[in-house]
Amino acid sequence: MKKYLARAAVFALSAPIIMPVAAQDAEQKGAQSPGQIVDAAPASDWVTIAVEDLLVMTLAADTEGNPIQVVIQLMPAPFSQGWIDNIRTLAGAKWWDGTSINRVQDNYVVQWGDASEEKPLPEGLKVMGESDYVIEDSTMADTEANWEATHNVGFSEFSFIDSLDPTRLSTGYADEEYVFAGWPFAANKGEAWPTHCYGMVGVARNYSPDTGTGAELYAVIGHAPRHLDRNIALVGRVIEGMEHLSSLPRGKGELGFYGEDELDKRVSIVSIRMGNSISESDAPAFEYLSTESETFARYADARANRRDPFFIVPAGGADICNIPVPIRRVATD
Amino acid sequence: MKKYLARAAVFALSAPIIMPVAAQDAEQKGAQSPGQIVDAAPASDWVTIAVEDLLVMTLAADTEGNPIQVVIQLMPAPFSQGWIDNIRTLAGAKWWDGTSINRVQDNYVVQWGDASEEKPLPEGLKVMGESDYVIEDSTMADTEANWEATHNVGFSEFSFIDSLDPTRLSTGYADEEYVFAGWPFAANKGEAWPTHCYGMVGVARNYSPDTGTGAELYAVIGHAPRHLDRNIALVGRVIEGMEHLSSLPRGKGELGFYGEDELDKRVSIVSIRMGNSISESDAPAFEYLSTESETFARYADARANRRDPFFIVPAGGADICNIPVPIRRVATD
Numbered sequence: 001m002k003k004y005l006a007r008a009a010v011f012a013l014s015a016p017i018i019m020p021v022a023a024q025d026a027e028q029k030g031a032q033s034p035g036q037i038v039d040a041a042p043a044s045d046w047v048t049i050a051v052e053d054l055l056v057m058t059l060a061a062d063t064e065g066n067p068i069q070v071v072i073q074l075m076p077a078p079f080s081q082g083w084i085d086n087i088r089t090l091a092g093a094k095w096w097d098g099t100s101i102n103r104v105q106d107n108y109v110v111q112w113g114d115a116s117e118e119k120p121l122p123e124g125l126k127v128m129g130e131s132d133y134v135i136e137d138s139t140m141a142d143t144e145a146n147w148e149a150t151h152n153v154g155f156s157e158f159s160f161i162d163s164l165d166p167t168r169l170s171t172g173y174a175d176e177e178y179v180f181a182g183w184p185f186a187a188n189k190g191e192a193w194p195t196h197c198y199g200m201v202g203v204a205r206n207y208s209p210d211t212g213t214g215a216e217l218y219a220v221i222g223h224a225p226r227h228l229d230r231n232i233a234l235v236g237r238v239i240e241g242m243e244h245l246s247s248l249p250r251g252k253g254e255l256g257f258y259g260e261d262e263l264d265k266r267v268s269i270v271s272i273r274m275g276n277s278i279s280e281s282d283a284p285a286f287e288y289l290s291t292e293s294e295t296f297a298r299y300a301d302a303r304a305n306r307r308d309p310f311f312i313v314p315a316g317g318a319d320i321c322n323i324p325v326p327i328r329r330v331a332t333d
Numbered sequence: 334m335k336k337y338l339a340r341a342a343v344f345a346l347s348a349p350i351i352m353p354v355a356a357q358d359a360e361q362k363g364a365q366s367p368g369q370i371v372d373a374a375p376a377s378d379w380v381t382i383a384v385e386d387l388l389v390m391t392l393a394a395d396t397e398g399n400p401i402q403v404v405i406q407l408m409p410a411p412f413s414q415g416w417i418d419n420i421r422t423l424a425g426a427k428w429w430d431g432t433s434i435n436r437v438q439d440n441y442v443v444q445w446g447d448a449s450e451e452k453p454l455p456e457g458l459k460v461m462g463e464s465d466y467v468i469e470d471s472t473m474a475d476t477e478a479n480w481e482a483t484h485n486v487g488f489s490e491f492s493f494i495d496s497l498d499p500t501r502l503s504t505g506y507a508d509e510e511y512v513f514a515g516w517p518f519a520a521n522k523g524e525a526w527p528t529h530c531y532g533m534v535g536v537a538r539n540y541s542p543d544t545g546t547g548a549e550l551y552a553v554i555g556h557a558p559r560h561l562d563r564n565i566a567l568v569g570r571v572i573e574g575m576e577h578l579s580s581l582p583r584g585k586g587e588l589g590f591y592g593e594d595e596l597d598k599r600v601s602i603v604s605i606r607m608g609n610s611i612s613e614s615d616a617p618a619f620e621y622l623s624t625e626s627e628t629f630a631r632y633a634d635a636r637a638n639r640r641d642p643f644f645i646v647p648a649g650g651a652d653i654c655n656i657p658v659p660i661r662r663v664a665t666d
Contacts, residue, residue: 106576107531130645198440198556208645223531223556223654227639230646243439243583250576306560312463312541313563317506319652321556 031307034299038326041295046287046328047182049073054275054284055091055236059101059244060268068267070241071275071284072201073327076181078135079194080233082128083203086214087235088274093122095215096272101248105256107222110245111204112269113215121215128211133230134191177320179300182288184320186229194234197224197321199242203233221246224321239286239327281332289326299326364640367632371659374628379620379661380515382406387608387617388424388569392434392577393601403574404608404617405534406660409514411468412527413566415461416536419547420568421607426455428548429605434581438589440555443578444537445602446548454548461544466563467524506559510653512633515621517653519562527567530557530654532575536566554579557654572619572660614665622659632659 032040053076059068074084090096096112099119103111174186177195184195196202200220205212211233219238238245248267253259258266275283289296303323305314365373386409392401407417423429429445432452436444507519510528517528529535534552538545544566552571571578581600586592591599608616622629636656638647 104580106579133646207642226655227636227644227648227651229648231639231644246439247437247580247582249580303560306564309540311560311564313466315506315560315562318560322559 031309032302033306033308034302036308037295037299037302038289041289041293045290045293045295047290049239049286049288049327051275051283051285053236054286055087055272056275056278056284057096057241057272058270060270068241068244069284070244071239071286072236073239073286074236075183075194075234079183080132080203080235082126082132083212083214083233083235086125087217089122089125090213090215091272091274092277094271094273095119095122096269099269100266101245101269102251102266103218103255103257104221104248104250106250108220108225108256109218110221110248111216111218113204113217115266121213125213125215128233130209130211132211133233134193136191179291179296179320179323179325182291182325184323184325186320191230193230195224195320196220196226196228196234197237197324198222199238199324200234201236201238202228203235205232219245224319226321240284240329283332285330285332287328287330291325296325299323364642365635366639366641367635369641370628370632370635371622374622374626378623378626378628380623382572382619382621382660384608384616384618386569387619388420388605389608389611389617390429390574390605391603393603401574401577402617403577404572404619405569406572406619407569408516408527408567412516413465413536413568415459415465416545416547416566416568419458420550422455422458423546423548424605424607425610427604427606428452428455429602432602433599434578434602435584435599436551436588436590437554437581437583439583441553441558441589442551443554443581444549444551446537446550448599454546458546458548460546461566463542463544465544466566467526469524506562512624512629512653512656512658515624515658517656517658519653524563526563528557528653529553529559529561529567530570530657531555532571532657533567534569534571535561536568538565552578557652559654573617573662616665618663618665620661620663624658629658632656 053074055072055074057070057072059070061067074087099112099114101110101112102115103109174188176187178185178187184197185192186195187193194200198220202218202220203212203214204216204218214235217235219242249265250256251258251265252262289299300318300323302308304318305316307314386407388405388407390403390405392403394400407420432445432447434443434445435448436442506528507521509520511518511520517530518525519528520526527533531553534550536545536547537549537551547568550568552575582598583589584591584598585595622632633651633656635641637651638649640647
């Protein structure tokens with residue numbers, strides 16, 4: 001991680017691409033909103049999300065008969081890959097078909113899986129260790145080269161720490177927090193890990209040393225529960241259909257599980273499939289805004305310092321969960 | 334505000350009531366969860382919430398015929414009092430009866446009021462200025478004495494900044510963030526203001542210099558939108574029934590307003606009443622955990638450093654919105 005942190009420090013010192021706040025304040029009138037900045041991004045700033053990294057969850061139709069779909073993007077290597085391999089195995093075995101959403105705790109998580117806890121798991125699932133919640137120095141040594149090769153990123157000078165005073169990004173959880181290769185991360189003392197922001201998906205587990213298999217998953221539906229960082233494996237994030245999870249009725253049982261008298265509130269999971277197992281014409285396609293683009297740097301700066309007409313006082317900073325990476329659905333031919 | 338900030342600094346230097354993290358880690362096994370710490374609080378640590386500060390919202394019954402009630406606690410003086418006076422006037426005039434919830438934007442806000450925007454407002458509403466979003470030095474000079482007299486608080490040595498490294502509390506939004514008299518605040522450059530955390534209630538407005546009357550209100554239902562701090566008036570927080578707002582179907586129109594083809598999703602507001610206008614036997618009663626108590630200091634420390642059995646790595650910090658003030662309903666005789 002030393003190399004990683006050193007690089008981050010260099011970026012913080014590099015010439016900012018963004019005008020200082022004072023200069024921008026002078027131009028406040030007519031300033032673009034974060035959404036307008038993203039809408040104006042050139043096509044070259046958008047990066048295709050590999051269909052192999054999509055997890056498509058189909059829920060029971062709503063009361064009006066509308067099909068309900070939630071799409072999750074899985075994290076790239078080297079983070080949480082053992083659990084993600086298990087998720088690919090479980091989806092391939094159609095293991096989740098007929099399971100349900102069993103827990104909805106307000107301002108916390110929605111959780112799904114086998115309510116009976118007796119459904120046999122597929123063979124060959126990996127057993128992961130607690131040390132796999134983070135990435136160590138030794139792993140990071142290869143990560144940069146791998147990501148440059150496979151994700152076409154270069155930890156470029158437009159990384160969002162360029163555009164903001166780093167002291168204004170601390171949330172008390174880590175020495176460094178930043179976004180790159182399309183994901184939010186924190187780093188501290190030679191380790192890095194993904195962060196529990198709204199919509200992130202993690203692996204439910206029992207008491208330590210259990211780390212979960214990936215068969216029980218949850219999505220964050222409230223204020224970022226950062227105390228879960230490094231305590232549970234994050235494996236991805238909801239990129240479409242989040243509202244179908246966040247608007248579910250809250251469970252009245254302990255921890256938000258549906259109680260015995262409200263089991264009819266469990267939503268049935270029709271299927272969960274990997275994107276690349278779906279026929280090409282039906283598979284959804286998505287792009288994310290390159291977090292190494294100049295557009296992203298301007299977007300991050302605008303999230304931290306709103307100057308569009310509604311706002312009168314720019315915040316002067318933002319926590320990492322308030323700078324969500326823009327993602328859009330694209331048409332498939 | 335200098336006095337205010339100076340006092341905070343003194344507290345940070347005073348002898349901590351909490352064991353250092355290292356010492357506590359040695360006792361990790363069997364450590365209490367934040368909830369267990371709160372449950373064990375002596376009765377003397379709980380402070381009655383004045384019934385005059387409660388706003389009771391009754392929504393149309395759900396599909397099963399259950400009555401739906403949401404209770405809001407209004408902020409104490411000197412914050413946002415002009416808007417709060419308006420809210421008392423509006424509730425007294427039964428102005429909200431027959432209005433509706435018109436906007437539900439995922440990971441942002443639920444908003445209610447008169448969808449037609451044509452309902453005449455009661456006479457005598459105050460017009461507030463943007464400078465009233467914050468409290469200045471000169472106002473704070475009297476605040477401490479007022480609050481000590483009316484809320485029985487003493488900015489005591491058990492303020493939560495005692496128990497945590499202040500450098501671990503910054504979220505990039507202000508120089509100081511802390512909780513006292515039962516509420517979360519940020520302070521910076523001679524000003525203090527309440528913070529947009531989950532469940533906080535604010536006054537919707539049009540473009541500056543409009544500041545809203547209080548007739549259109551919103552509650553935060555996602556990750557803390559701290560960029561709204563100092564840009565909109567916060568007037569209170571939901572203390573019961575939050576799940577009835579957060580689980581509403583998201584609007585498909587712009588900004589999460591319900592679109593023309595989904596107006597049936599608007600939830601009708603049967604009534605909104607001040608707690609002290611409700612007959613004594615029907616009025617709800619609540620208490621908050623004194624934020625000046627030793628119990629609160631231990632609770633805040635446990636939120637920032639989870640050591641109960643599920644956790645393996647304490648976060649080492651918390652942002653102010655992850656240390657919600659515990660509130661409980663109490664029986665009325």
